């Protein structure tokens with residue numbers, strides 16, 4: 093389906109002698125060959141930016157998960173570590189499992205709840221009647237609908253972090269520190285790294301909330317809330333993974 | 343459109359200038375915060391240029407020390423053995439991270455990729471800017487290690503524990519190694535951000551008609567490199583975190599019990615394993631060497647096709663072999679650990695898989711030669727450097743399967759044979775690709791200027807001969823048993839004395855090689871200011887970065903490398919965006 097309109101009249105179009113697989117009409121997505129994709133970026137249709145951010149978010153999550161996979165493999169390897177007494181030939185492992193503080197169950201609950209609340213917030217910013225209303229300039233209902241959920245999520249998220257901090261304090265009170273045992277080292281490293289990543293999520297969600305308060309354009313709010321929410325879910329899943337590792341692989 | 347390309351009146355701004363930037367993107371100057379991909383590309387380029395210059399000076403100091411340990415360098419003094427080790431570490435780190443992971447991917451990728459796929463901008467321009475400034479921060483932290491008390495880290499770019507994990511192990515093992523770890527951690531974050539940006543740009547930014555199998559091979563290689571970066575740098579980050587923890591928080595991830603360092607027993611650690619670091623490091627490290635070389639492969643394919651005026655021979659084979667190398671690259675890290683004490687079964691597996699990589703690598707070489715064969719070759723400077731790349735890739739590649747034999751590697755590991763191998767295939771080959779890219783895309787890097795051809799040729803021949811003269815003899819040193827990472831050849835070790843003449847030859851060659859780079863630097867500076875004007879498509883290439891951007895709609899109708907006579911004009915090439923031909927049957 094060549095587009096005659098763009099052909100200069102004086103040219104004859106011949107198949108090149110060598111090379112290539114010959115001309116192929118572009119794959120059209122829209123109606124009648126009118127496709128957004130030949131526009132400069134930023135003008136390629138309604139969900140272009142959102143999709144772009146979602147792809148990037150997926151990639152960020154891949155790298156985050158790879159980080160924790162790396163730590164996990166170190167965890168598994170280190171469990172077999174120990175000292176070989178060369179005089180007796182006896183190998184003693186030095187991994188002594190620690191009792192996971194009970195408060196982690198509560199923290200897990202908080203995080204799961206916050207996953208639910210952020211999902212509500214995420215759905216609110218895409219709800220069609222409200223979005224249409226905003227689009228027509230009749231007010232900002234998505235803002236009012238999503239803000240409370242965002243706020244609740246932030247509260248729960250902070251609750252989780254405080255809970256983690258309490259767990260660390262409890263371990264310290266029992267005399268268990270970073271260097272006490274490889275199992276405690278991994279406990280602090282894994283939970284600490286997760287807490288840092290969750291903090292990143294809190295920053296994104298704070299931005300999403302701020303964007304609402306500051307009445308940023310709907311699209312920006314959608315992106316911040318949507319990507320923040322997916323990131324938040326992923327941090328929940330990551331936490332479940334770490335918690336399972338600490339509970340069952342000791 | 344493409345036809346407009348040759349006849350379009352050239353308004354008052356030159357066609358390849360970074361168009362007057364939107365306000366939020368900042369300025370065009372190389373020394374300002376800008377989100378424009380071409381400006382960022384130039385910044386990355388200058389950053390790696392600074393890194394390579396420091397790296398070269400350090401390598402020359404090392405070479406001087408090897409042959410004349412007593413030498414007093416004016417204004418500098420005598421090089422001490424621990425300084426040698428610090429220079430070696432800084433040299434390797436600067437070259438691997440700040441040159442070979444920055445210039446091919448971030449400088450030229452940024453310069454060309456968004457335009458070659460018609461995206462015209464990276465997916466996240468501000469993130470891109472942030473990646474650059476973070477990389478610059480990492481660079482400054484790294485270089486600052488040379489100036490702190492105790493000097494730079496001494497444990498090599500691979501930072502093997504236990505020595506890297508013990509702050510008392512040497513003068514550079516305190517502050518210097520801390521700075522190394524912090525710098526690399528920052529670098530990891532910057533690289534991850536940039537990888538996310540590249541992949542998103544390729545996945546979401548392509549214009550209408552630019553299907554995956556119509557992407558130029560450069561784009562493919564940047565794409566695969568970004569994926570390797572994404573999957574490997576996180577592991578390095580994890581490893582560095584644990585190393586830092588061992589050094590400062592008293593943990594024992596890498597430190598076993600009973601260590602005695604500098605005559606003193608190391609207390610407080612037990613049960614850790616230095617092998618754990620080696621596994622984590624090389625799980626990153628081997629993909630990293632492909633991060634260094636894959637963009638060079640893409641560039642080489644691109645040049646060979648453009649300058650032999652022929653389509654790439656076996657485009658699909660090139661894409662699939664690229665992907666195969668990327669995947670296999672994650673399964674061979676153990677070939678760095680044959681003598682480290684891993685299970686013989688693992689050794690067997692790693693050895694076999696390593697040799698399997700030779701297959702896609704050979705596919706590439708054969709396709710490069712096939713691209714050249716029967717072409718109407720234009721002997722431009724970029725072509726020369728690309729052919730040089732192929733040559734060095736073959737030379738360096740042949741020692742790979744040799745080192746992949748565990749029995750042979752017992753002997754050759756940690757000798758100069760390895761130094762020869764990685765300098766040929768990673769160091770020199772990748773650098774040749776950077777040179778080819780610089781000469782080729784110079785009009786985009788420094789708007790509308792061309793580099794001087796004559797100087798370019800002189801630069802090529804001296805560099806080519808210098809590279810072989812410097813690194814080829816290192817094979818023989820290795821076969822003769824000369825260990826690497828040794829500062830003393832002339833002084834203490836008697837059995838190495840007879841190798842001194844070879845070292846002398848290498849040092850002289852290294853100086854020739856380094857001197858040749860002055861031609862390049864001069865050419866670069868001169869041409870940036872006063873080079874010949876390039877016009878819109880100086881190399882008569884087919885890809886979209888040579889398209890003049892009027893912000894118009896753009897559609898891709900052709901494969902990337904369509905060369906061959908046209909009936910409608912004297913041209914022998916068809917740009918990707920040109921209107922389709924109607925079949926004449």
Ligand code: HEM
Nearest residue numbers: 401404431434437438498499500761768769826827828852
């Ligand atoms: C003028 C050119 C160069 C010269 C004369 C040179 C020389 C050297 C020397 C003498 C060593 C120390 C070898 C040892 O004692 O084990 C070394 C190590 C190294 N070089 Fe180069 N080099 C050059 C360019 C490069 C380039 C372009 C790269 C980029 C990949 C590179 C990467 C490395 C690496 C990775 C090491 C190992 C450092 C370590 O073991 O930690 N070199 N080089």
Ligand SMILES: [Cu+2]
Nearest residue numbers: 628675677678
């Ligand atoms: Cu390797």
